[in-house]
Amino acid sequence: MRNYENLVIVKPTLTAEEIQASIKAVEETITSNGGEIAATDSMGMRKLAYPLAKNERGYFHVIYYSAAPSAISEIERRFRINEDILRFVTIKYDTNREVKAWHQLVQKAQKKSAAPTTEAKTESPKVEEAAEAAAE
Amino acid sequence: MAERRKYKKRYCKYCEAKVDFMDYKDVGALRFSLSERYKIMPRRLTGNCKRHQDMISTVIKRARAAALVPYTVTRKAVVTAPFENLK
Numbered sequence: 692m693r694n695y696e697n698l699v700i701v702k703p704t705l706t707a708e709e710i711q712a713s714i715k716a717v718e719e720t721i722t723s724n725g726g727e728i729a730a731t732d733s734m735g736m737r738k739l740a741y742p743l744a745k746n747e748r749g750y751f752h753v754i755y756y757s758a759a760p761s762a763i764s765e766i767e768r769r770f771r772i773n774e775d776i777l778r779f780v781t782i783k784y785d786t787n788r789e790v791k792a793w794h795q796l797v798q799k800a801q802k803k804s805a806a807p808t809t810e811a812k813t814e815s816p817k818v819e820e821a822a823e824a825a826a827e
Numbered sequence: 828m829a830e831r832r833k834y835k836k837r838y839c840k841y842c843e844a845k846v847d848f849m850d851y852k853d854v855g856a857l858r859f860s861l862s863e864r865y866k867i868m869p870r871r872l873t874g875n876c877k878r879h880q881d882m883i884s885t886v887i888k889r890a891r892a893a894a895l896v897p898y899t900v901t902r903k904a905v906v907t908a909p910f911e912n913l914k
Contacts, residue, residue: 739894740891749894792847
């Protein structure tokens with residue numbers, strides 16, 4: 692098993708739910724090929740530095756995972772077939788120094804993903820309250 | 828011989844900060860080694876050491892592939908404030 696990182700740029704023309712669905716599909720292709728996802732980090736909708744397939748913006752999502760080196764070619768082949776993905780970048784973390792950096796990045800991503808969920812929990816009752824108020 | 832000492836003695840800023848690893852997603856940190864036209868700055872101007880110049884060049888090339896940093900800036904495709912979406 693070796694440590695990898697994948698950056699995936701999803702089409703901006705999709706709706707929010709479709710983006711989440713396609714990200715889930717991306718994560719499934721990794722897990723179904725024997726990869727273990729350590730952390731994910733969604734960088735959100737960003738402006739691209741140059742247009743990709745006539746799109747000026749894109750939804751950036753980063754996945755940190757460990758997988759067997761032989762599985763990477765299959766994962767990349769699946770990414771090429773997927774039409775929702777504008778661009779993907781696979782990075783290998785091989786040397787001791789890089790592996791150390793990978794663990795730090797995973798911790799950072801986990802902290803970042805842990806923080807918004809607590810916010811979401813606090814936000815969701817408010818939304819319900821608003822819905823109730825609207826119903827009344 | 829006197830003309831040789833035209834520039835100030837430069838040092839590697841990455842060595843001073845003891846940078847062991849650079850992340851290509853951290854675009855703000857790459858700005859130091861990029862020119863106005865987003866070319867990779869040469870070592871003789873930035874004073875980077877060989878080891879860190881090699882690191883920064885691979886990292887910038889990765890960021891270019893990921894559409895975080897432009898490959899070129901021409902008159903036609905002018906990037907107005909490309910780091911505006913950085914927090």
